[in-house]
Amino acid sequence: QKEVEQDPGPLSVPEGAIVSLNCTYSNSAFQYFMWYRQYSRKGPELLMYTYSSGNKEDGRFTAQVDKSSKYISLFIRDSQPSDSATYLCAMSPPSGGSNYKLTFGKGTLLTVNP
Amino acid sequence: EADIYQTPRYLVIGTGKKITLECSQTMGHDKMYWYQQDPGMELHLIHYSYGVNSTEKGDLSSESTVSRIRTEHFPLTLESARPSHTSQYLCASSAGQFEAFFGQGTRLTVV
Numbered sequence: 363q364k365e366v367e368q369d370p371g372p373l374s375v376p377e378g379a380i381v382s383l384n385c386t387y388s389n390s391a392f393q394y395f396m397w398y399r400q401y402s403r404k405g406p407e408l409l410m411y412t413y414s415s416g417n418k419e420d421g422r423f424t425a426q427v428d429k430s431s432k433y434i435s436l437f438i439r440d441s442q443p444s445d446s447a448t449y450l451c452a453m454s455p456p457s458g459g460s461n462y463k464l465t466f467g468k469g470t471l472l473t474v475n476p
Numbered sequence: 477e478a479d480i481y482q483t484p485r486y487l488v489i490g491t492g493k494k495i496t497l498e499c500s501q502t503m504g505h506d507k508m509y510w511y512q513q514d515p516g517m518e519l520h521l522i523h524y525s526y527g528v529n530s531t532e533k534g535d536l537s538s539e540s541t542v543s544r545i546r547t548e549h550f551p552l553t554l555e556s557a558r559p560s561h562t563s564q565y566l567c568a569s570s571a572g573q574f575e576a577f578f579g580q581g582t583r584l585t586v587v
Contacts, residue, residue: 406578466511
């Protein structure tokens, strides 16, 4: 079983739709949960991060973590064509020692149609 | 815009050639990473470094090698390129636990 599972999509939605992206994981040691966005022919860039469980909101984006279910989500409200990209979830254990490595999901390709 | 640079952006090279992919960052980050990314697949960590003269192999076995002689520089070398090395290579750096800054990537094709 892979440590992080993410549905690769592709996901195509109309402009203005609410988008839900999800990842599941198996390593209970993960404490930091991140979402990266990768535009075509670019490197990933950090979109949001959450420590442990709970929700975090930033504008149109909301990240949720449910550690009991080992499940994380990213919601995009009022999606825009500029949101079209691949979204990768990433996770890491607590800091310290050699624990600075991120484990990534496969990424979900999202297209928002005008 | 993150201050991390990879060169070249694209490279097509023949089998058996030695290649070095360059990665430099100007943020003073002590942690640097090399990932391999194939279409539709996860980013796989192949090398990482937590400081000068410190390098470790990542989770994905790779025939490449790295060096970290200066904080800002983390080159990756393939002594003898093979078609199986064809992939996108992404370099990243970070100061802490989660915010890794990525370069634009080098798309390598070995023919």
